[in-house]
Amino acid sequence: MQKDTPEQRAAHEERVRLASGCMPTEDEVATMAARFKAISEPSRLKILFALACGELCVEHITQAVGGNQSAVSHQLKILKDNKIIRARRNGKQVMYSISDGHVMTMLSVAKEHLGCNE
Amino acid sequence: MQKDTPEQRAAHEERVRLASGCMPTEDEVATMAARFKAISEPSRLKILFALACGELCVEHITQAVGGNQSAVSHQLKILKDNKIIRARRNGKQVMYSISDGHVMTMLSVAKEHLGCNE
C-alpha cells in the first residue's frame, strides 16, 4: 500500500492543527461539559421544561415533575451550581427560574432536534 | 400562619397544571436527556469542537483531542448512536462529521453561555 506523500502528510497535519485550533481551553471544555451534564438527566430536564413556563417554588416543581422533595432539591442545587437556573427567596418559599436565554435556546433546539433521525 | 384561600389554592394548582402542560412526553424527555448526556463528557465535547472545523477520520480526531484510539472509538459510537455525529467510510478510513445544524447551535450557545456567571 502507498504511503502518504510528504504533501499528503502535511495536509493531514494541517487538518489536525486546524481542529486543535478550534478547541476551547481545558477549563472551558470542563465547564461546558458540566453544564451539559446538569441538563442531561431526565428528572432535571423535566424541571427545566416546567420552569420554561415561568417561575415556580420547590413544592410546585415537585408536583409538576413527580418524585420527592429531597430528590428535587438535590437536582435544583446541581442546576443552580451550573448557572442553569437561579433562585430567589420569597418568604418561606424559594422561587426558581431559568437563568437566561441561552438555556431557553438549548431547550428549544433540543426539542427541534428530536425530529432529526439521521 | 394563614392557610391558602381557595382562590390561592386554585392559582397554585393552575400554575402546576400549566407547568405540567409544558412537559414533553416521557420518551421525548428521555431522548433529549440521552443526547445531552452524549455531549456532556469533556472528551466527547472536545471531539465535537474538533469536528466543528470539518470532517475528520478517527486517527486525526485522536490526535486532535489526545487519548487513545480505543477510547475515542467508544466515544464516537456514543455520539453517533445519539445522532450527534455521522460517519461515512472512505477506503480504510471512517470519516466523522457533525450531523446537523442543531448541534452546531448547541456548541456556540454553550460557548456563549460561558460568559454568563450569574
Place this chain on the structure above:
DNA sequence: TTATCATATGAATAACAATTCATAAGATAT
C-alpha cells in the same frame, strides 16, 4: 492468499452520580 493499516468491540475495573432516608436550617406565625 497473507500482511498491514484503520477502526470497532467485549469484558473488566475503577470512578462517578442518582436516589433515599433522616435530619438540619431558615422563615413566619402564635
Place this chain on the structure above:
DNA sequence: ATATCTTATGAATTGTTATTCATATGATAA
C-alpha cells in the same frame, strides 16, 4: 420563646459510565 411550614444537606447505598486492554473486523495492497 415554640410550633409549623418550606427547603436544604450529609451519609449510605445503588446504579451508571469511562477507560483500558486485548482482540476482532473491515479494507486495501502485494
